[in-house]
Amino acid sequence: MLASFFHAWNGLIHTVVHQRNMRVHVVSAVLVGLVGSGIPLDVAEKVILIFCVLLIFFAEILNSALEHLVDLATRHFDEKARLTKDAAAAGVLVLAIGTVVIFAAILVNNWETVASSGPQIARQVALGLPLALCVMVLVLPQPRAVWVDAVAFLGGAVLLGVLATYTVSSVFSAINAGLLLIATSAARQRRREGPK
Structure with missing residues (x-):
């Protein structure tokens, strides 16, 4: 069973590494997760x-x-x-x-909730857009120094930690943590494969 999970994980990471649209979906999912963790639904x-x-x-x-x-x-x-x-x-x-x-x-x-949640939305934007940027850096196919990936991962982890203290949904916060892990694994896999 563990081997099956490992192969499935490899398939997921391979898709993120080699399919541009999947990279777009990962970043978009982070944005959805930010909305879900910032607005009570x-x-x-x-x-x-x-x-x-x-x-x-x-x-x-x-x-x-x-x-x-x-x-x-x-x-x-x-x-x-x-x-x-x-x-x-x-x-x-x-x-x-x-x-x-x-x-x-x-x-x-939920427009009434959205309209009355100005400070929460401002916080989600201020912390969430840099988080989405960190994930985007990790999934980009361009070659880069290892330290760039390390900074993107650490920055994303810190932003997730801060966002988690304000979250209205720990499920969406956990999803964003999982997406950061997927993006980091994709960056690591791309580095292993080397330049194409």
Whole structure:
């Protein structure tokens, strides 16, 4: 069972390292986590947001696996292979658009809470945007010095710690900690693979 978990983790990290859209989803998930940890939402809304984020991750990982399978099966250009890849990517796009619509609906539904939470939102922005930037630095494919990754990880960890003291949802704080761990693991894996 431990080996299965290890292989699944490697698949997740491989997708983050090699798929640009997955890197975008990781940073976007951090932003969703910041909203969820800063604005009081009811349980149903929290579950919906978490499910949307996880569903997009699942779809992007499945899309990546399908692309690898198509590439393995076809060594030259094939219109059906292109259509297969395009359809899989369209599935991820539909989920991403749906998630944005759901996210907007939740914010609109809670607009009174959002409007009366000015100081909390300002704090989430002041601490959350640098956290998202730290995660973004870690998932970027460009080569960089080890110390840059170390600073990004440590900065993200400190920001998470400060944000955790103000959180309205420890679940979303834990999700952001997990996303920082994924981003750090992706940076480490990219360094192991070396420049391409």
